[in-house]
Amino acid sequence: MAAHTYKDLLAHVGHKIECVVYGDNDNVAVECVTCGVVLKDFDKPAPVIIDLCPICKSQLIDTPKGGIKCSSSRCGYWFCY
């Protein structure tokens, strides 16, 4: 059972705790080895890929100031992270 509350976690005081990854770094979890349970885990977030201009579908390129802009000079689309 995952630990969500004060009492959940208090039950594992003094136990052996490890942080492990599963799969191809797809999921990382904090486990109580003593009890053999996952206390907390996170899935790897899907990468955000923005490579085409939403307006004209041209390739987007990085700007020196950070952010990306449309490679079409006529379009003028610009996006800052």
Ligand SMILES: [Zn+2]
């Ligand atoms: Zn435990």
Ligand SMILES: [Zn+2]
């Ligand atoms: Zn564009």
